[in-house]
Amino acid sequence: MLGYFGPAGTFTHQAILGLRGDPRWGALVDDSRPYASVAAALEAVRSGAAEAVMVPIENSVEGGVTATLDNLGDPEAAPLQILAETVVKVTFDLAVRPGTQLGDVKTIITHPHAAAQTRAWLETTLPGATVTERGSTAGAAEAVADPSSPFDAAICAPAATNLYGLTPVAHDIADNDDAVTRFVLVGRRGPCPAPTGHDKTTFVAYMRANHSGALLEILQQLAVRGVNLCRIESRPTKTTLGSYCFSIDAEGHVDDARMSESLMGLKRICQDVVFLGSYPRADEVAPHLPPGADDAAYRAAADWLKSLRK
Amino acid sequence: MLGYFGPAGTFTHQAILGLRGDPRWGALVDDSRPYASVAAALEAVRSGAAEAVMVPIENSVEGGVTATLDNLGDPEAAPLQILAETVVKVTFDLAVRPGTQLGDVKTIITHPHAAAQTRAWLETTLPGATVTERGSTAGAAEAVADPSSPFDAAICAPAATNLYGLTPVAHDIADNDDAVTRFVLVGRRGPCPAPTGHDKTTFVAYMRANHSGALLEILQQLAVRGVNLCRIESRPTKTTLGSYCFSIDAEGHVDDARMSESLMGLKRICQDVVFLGSYPRADEVAPHLPPGADDAAYRAAADWLKSLRK
Amino acid sequence: MLGYFGPAGTFTHQAILGLRGDPRWGALVDDSRPYASVAAALEAVRSGAAEAVMVPIENSVEGGVTATLDNLGDPEAAPLQILAETVVKVTFDLAVRPGTQLGDVKTIITHPHAAAQTRAWLETTLPGATVTERGSTAGAAEAVADPSSPFDAAICAPAATNLYGLTPVAHDIADNDDAVTRFVLVGRRGPCPAPTGHDKTTFVAYMRANHSGALLEILQQLAVRGVNLCRIESRPTKTTLGSYCFSIDAEGHVDDARMSESLMGLKRICQDVVFLGSYPRADEVAPHLPPGADDAAYRAAADWLKSLRK
Amino acid sequence: MLGYFGPAGTFTHQAILGLRGDPRWGALVDDSRPYASVAAALEAVRSGAAEAVMVPIENSVEGGVTATLDNLGDPEAAPLQILAETVVKVTFDLAVRPGTQLGDVKTIITHPHAAAQTRAWLETTLPGATVTERGSTAGAAEAVADPSSPFDAAICAPAATNLYGLTPVAHDIADNDDAVTRFVLVGRRGPCPAPTGHDKTTFVAYMRANHSGALLEILQQLAVRGVNLCRIESRPTKTTLGSYCFSIDAEGHVDDARMSESLMGLKRICQDVVFLGSYPRADEVAPHLPPGADDAAYRAAADWLKSLRK
Numbered sequence A, B, C, D: 001m002l003g004y005f006g007p008a009g010t011f012t013h014q015a016i017l018g019l020r021g022d023p024r025w026g027a028l029v030d031d032s033r034p035y036a037s038v039a040a041a042l043e044a045v046r047s048g049a050a051e052a053v054m055v056p057i058e059n060s061v062e063g064g065v066t067a068t069l070d071n072l073g074d075p076e077a078a079p080l081q082i083l084a085e086t087v088v089k090v091t092f093d094l095a096v097r098p099g100t101q102l103g104d105v106k107t108i109i110t111h112p113h114a115a116a117q118t119r120a121w122l123e124t125t126l127p128g129a130t131v132t133e134r135g136s137t138a139g140a141a142e143a144v145a146d147p148s149s150p151f152d153a154a155i156c157a158p159a160a161t162n163l164y165g166l167t168p169v170a171h172d173i174a175d176n177d178d179a180v181t182r183f184v185l186v187g188r189r190g191p192c193p194a195p196t197g198h199d200k201t202t203f204v205a206y207m208r209a210n211h212s213g214a215l216l217e218i219l220q221q222l223a224v225r226g227v228n229l230c231r232i233e234s235r236p237t238k239t240t241l242g243s244y245c246f247s248i249d250a251e252g253h254v255d256d257a258r259m260s261e262s263l264m265g266l267k268r269i270c271q272d273v274v275f276l277g278s279y280p281r282a283d284e285v286a287p288h289l290p291p292g293a294d295d296a297a298y299r300a301a302a303d304w305l306k307s308l309r310k
Helices: A011-017 A026-031 A038-047 A066-073 A112-117 A119-125 A137-145 A158-163 A214-223 A257-269 A295-308 B011-021 B026-031 B038-047 B066-073 B112-117 B119-125 B137-145 B158-163 B214-223 B257-269 B295-308 C011-017 C026-031 C038-047 C066-073 C112-117 C119-125 C137-145 C158-163 C214-223 C257-269 C295-309 D011-017 D026-031 D038-047 D066-073 D112-117 D119-125 D137-145 D158-163 D214-223 D257-269 D295-309
Strands: A002-005 A033-035 A052-059 A080-089 A093-096 A107-110 A130-133 A153-156 A167-170 A180-188 A199-206 A229-236 A244-251 A272-280 B002-005 B033-035 B052-059 B080-089 B093-096 B107-110 B130-133 B153-156 B167-170 B180-188 B199-206 B229-236 B244-251 B272-280 C002-005 C033-035 C052-059 C080-089 C093-096 C107-110 C130-133 C153-156 C167-170 C180-188 C199-206 C229-236 C244-251 C272-280 D002-005 D033-035 D052-059 D080-089 D093-096 D107-110 D130-133 D153-156 D167-170 D180-188 D199-206 D229-236 D244-251 D272-280
Touching (some): A002 A011, A011 A052, A038 A052, A038 A066, A038 A080, A107 A137, A112 A119, A137 A158, A158 A167, A214 A257, A214 B214, B011 B026, B038 B066, B038 B180, B107 B137, B158 B167, B214 C214, C066 C272, C137 C158, C153 C158, D002 D011, D011 D052, D011 D080, D011 D158, D033 D038, D107 D137, D112 D153, D137 D153
Parallel strands (some): A002 A052, A107 A153, B107 B153, C107 C153, D002 D052, D107 D130
Antiparallel strands (some): A093 A167, A229 A244, B093 B167, B199 B244, C080 C180, C229 C244
C-alpha cells in the first residue's frame, strides 16, 4: 500500500496521483491512504503499514520542509530511502460555495504557506478580507464546503476545489507564478533504482563537534571527485545552538564511482552520514562532469594502479 | 519606541524584557509594543514607527526562523541591521485555570513548535489528550484563561502563565532540556556597535545563477582570511527550485580587517551581499584566530607593502 | 652602467643587446659589462657598481637557474628587483676554426647544458666525438679560436661564433627546436614600471616551519583573489632537508588590487615573503580574469563597504 | 649487480656502501660498479646490466638533482622504481698530497657544488687560492693524487681522501654544517617493498595543458584524503616555457588506501602520472594522520557503503 501526507485534495495528493503511469507504483496509486502528518506517513513506512509514502521535501518559495528533512535525517530512527521525486507546480484557487461572488468574500481560510504565497494578490484584490489559518489547504476547502461555515472562501489547490464541490472565483492567484513544490516517495532501505544517467543522491552529513571548517571539508570531498551539489541545507542537530548537520542532494547515483567514493570520503571525515537514496531526477537533466569524473575514468585509473603492482 | 513579535507573554517578550539593564535600550523596554507578525514588527522599523524590534531568528531544535531570515535578507527591501542578540532558554509550562488538575487535562492548545517540542512528554504523561494549534503560545494561554474555553490547558512560556493568571500543573515539560531560542534586536541601517573582541557579523550571500561551486567559493573567501562561521543556512531565492542564497553568521566585526576584507571579497564574487550588522555575541566567546588573522597582522602586511613601493 | 652574466657571446649577452631599442635602457647597452658569475653580477647591483644586470632565470629544458633564484630570493641579502624580462630562443652552432670540416670533428668543448641539449644530434652526426665541459659556451668558442687548441669544435651561440671568428659547420643543432631561455634585468629595490595590463609579479614565499599544508594555503591566497600562477618552483631553504620556499611568478602588477591584497595575504600567513618586482610580460599576454577580480570590482566592493558604515 | 653514479670515493659511493647491512642488497654492495653519469647508471638498470643503482636525488643546499628527476620522470622512457632511500651527511675535506701544508695551498680543484658549499670557508682561510671545477669531487682527489698535478688540494669526501692516499689538512669545511644529500636506489618497475608504517611514495604529475589551477587541484586530491607532502618540485616538461610537471614525495605507501585512492584521483585529473615507487623513509618518521585517513577508516567506510546496498 502507498500513503501520502494528506488530506486528499492537497498538492501531496496530486503528487502521488502523478505516479499513475509509473510501471512500478502505478497500480497502487488509487488505493493510497492519507496520513495526518509527515511523521505519521513516514512512521507507516517504518512499521510496514505502507510500502512507500509521498511527502513534500522542498518548496521553491518556503524552502525545505523541516518535518520531512529532520525525520528522514534522524540517525537514531530506522533508515528510510527516497525512491523517486516529483515536482508539482503550485497553483491556488480562491474557492467558494456555489453562488458566492468574488466581491462578497470577507473571510478566508487557508494554510499559512498558501496565505504567504498569495499575500500580494489578496492585498490588491480583497484588501479588507481576514485570513484564518488551518493545517492544510484541503482542510480549508472542506471547512468552506460546510454550508454553516463562518468562512466565505478557501485558498486551495484545484484538486481540493473539485473534491469538495466548490467553485473557483479566481485561478492561479499565487504571487509567484513559478512556485513549485518537490515531493519524494519514501520507502524502506533497499536497493536503489538503477542508474539512468540523470540521477540524484540524497544524504545527511553530521559534522564532528566544534569543527569550524567542517562544511568546507564536506564540500571539498565532493568537489575533488567531480560531484556537483543540487541542494544543501543546514539543520540543527537539536542539541546545542550552533551544532548543525547538512542535508544534501548531489548529482549522480551511488553506483557512479565518483558518488560512492565521495560518500565513503564523507563517512570517514564526518561524525555520521545518513544515506537517503539515489533516484532519477524529475527534470532528467544529466550532470555536466569535469574531466576525469565519469565511470570510465575511474576504471582506467584503477586499471593503471593495478598495472603498477604487477 | 521598541517593539517585538508578540503577543505579550511569549519568549520574544521575555527576550526584550531581558534588555532592561542595557545602557542603550533599557529605558525603552517597558514601553515596547507587540506586533502581530515578524513582518509587521520589521515593517514598523522600516517605516520609522519603531526604533528597533526584537524577533526570533533561530531555535536550537526547529532551526532558522524563516520569516525573519527571509525578510531581513530581502535585497529589494529597505536594509535593516541587527543591533544585538540574546539567547533565551525555552521552557514550557502546562498551564491551566486554577482548580484544574493534571489528570483532568483532555484538551490542550499551543503553538505547533511548542507541540513538537513537548510531544514525548505528552505521549507519556497525557496519552489521550488532543492538541490544537494556535499562532502563539501566549495566545494559547489567553484562550485557556477564558472560563468558557473548550481547552483545559495551554503549553506556554512561564511568562504567559503569569500574565493570564493561570496555574502551572507541570513545569519544564520540553523533551529537550537544552532547547534555546536566539533573538535579535533589529534597527535601521547605521553605525554598528563598537567592536568588543567577541562579535558576530550577519549577512546574506546571493550566488550568481547556475554556479555549482559557488558555496565552496563563498566559504573559501572567509577561510583564507581566517574568518570562522557560526551559522550557515541556505534559503531559496524564491525564483526557481535550486536557486539559493546563504544566510551566514561569522565570527568577527566589520571593523576587523579580516571581516571587512572577506565581505568585500564576497561582494565581488557574489551576485549580491546583504549586510545585516556586526554586534556582540551573547555568549561573549572570543574567536580562536589562526596565525596572521588579527588586525595587527593586517596592519603589518599593509606597512610591508607600502615599504616595497617607496 | 649595465652588466650581464658573461662572457660576451653568450645568450645572456644576446639578451642584453636586445634592450637596444628600449627607451629606458637602450642608451646604456653598448657599455654593458660582463661579470664572471650570476652572483658577481647581482653583487655589482647591490654595491652600486652597476645600475642593473641581465641574468638567466629559467630555461624551457633545464628549468630554473638556481644560482639566480637562490640569490634573488635570499631574505638576508639586500633586496633586488626585476625590472624587465626577455625571452631568447636557444640556438646552437657547431663552430670550428676556418678550414675544419664537419667530418674532421673529433673533440668538442661546450657548457654542460649545451651538451645536454644537443646530445641526440651529436650521437647521430658525430658518434665518435668526445665532449669536454667548460663554464660557458662563449668560453668554449674562445678556446677553439686558439690555433693550438686541442678542441676541434665548440657548441655555442651564433653570437660567439662571430665574436671569435669561427665558422659554423652546423646551425640549429639543439635536439629541441623550441628551447628558449628567459632572462631578467635586475636592479635595486625601487618603484616598479607602471602597469601595462600584461604584467607579471615575482616573489618568494617562505613557509612557516613544519607546516605540511602550507603550499595549499599559499595557492589558495592567490586563487580566491583571481590571481593565476605563471611559474612556481620549490627551492630548499638550505637548512634541513624538507624545508622549502617557493619562487613564484604570478599574473598581474603589485598596483593591481588583486595582487596587492594577495601579497599582503601571503605576508600574513608565511614566515616571510621576498618581493622581487612587477614588470611587463615578454609575451604581452593579458591575464584571463575570473569575475570580480579586476580593479573596478575591488573599487566597487570598497565603495559598498564604505556605504554600509555611513 | 648494483651500480652507482661514480666514480668511487664520492658521496654516492658512500651511500651505496651504506647498504652493506641491508638484508636484500648487502651481499651485492662490494661488487657494485660506478657509472659516469646519472643517465648511464639509470640506463644500466633499464638495459638489465644492473639490478639497481644508487643516484642522488636531492641536496639540502642545492635542491633537486635535475638529471635524476628528469630521467626518472620521463613518461616516454621505460619505467623505473625507487626501492630505497638513504641520506648522507655532506662533509668535505681539504685533501692534499702528503707533505703539503695548509698554508701552501694556492690551487684547488673540486666539483662546482662543493665549491659553492665551501665558499665562505675558502674566502676566510685561503683568500688567495684559485678554484678550478671538475666533474666530481672524487675526480678532483684523483687529480691531486698525481704528483705532477698543477693542483695543490682537492675539496672532496673523506672517502676520496682515503681512496687516493691523500691527507686531509682540514675536515668538515662546508659552510653549512647540516648539509645532507638524499640518494635513492633505483630498480626496474616491480612489487614495492612491503609497507612499514613510515613509507614515502614518489611520483610525477603532468598537468593538462594551459590549466592555471592545476597545481591547486593536484594538492587538493592529496589533502582531502589525508596525504601530506614531503617534497614538491616543478620541472619543465621541455616543451614550451611555462609548461611544468610536478615531482612529488608524499607520506604513505601505495598499499595504504589513502595513497592508492589519491594516485587514482591524480591519474584521472592529470594528463599523466609517472609512479616511481613506495619505500621506507630513511628517517623512519611515521605520518601524523588526520581523522579518517588510516586503512581502518577506509575499510569501515567501504563496509558501510556495502551495507547500504544490501
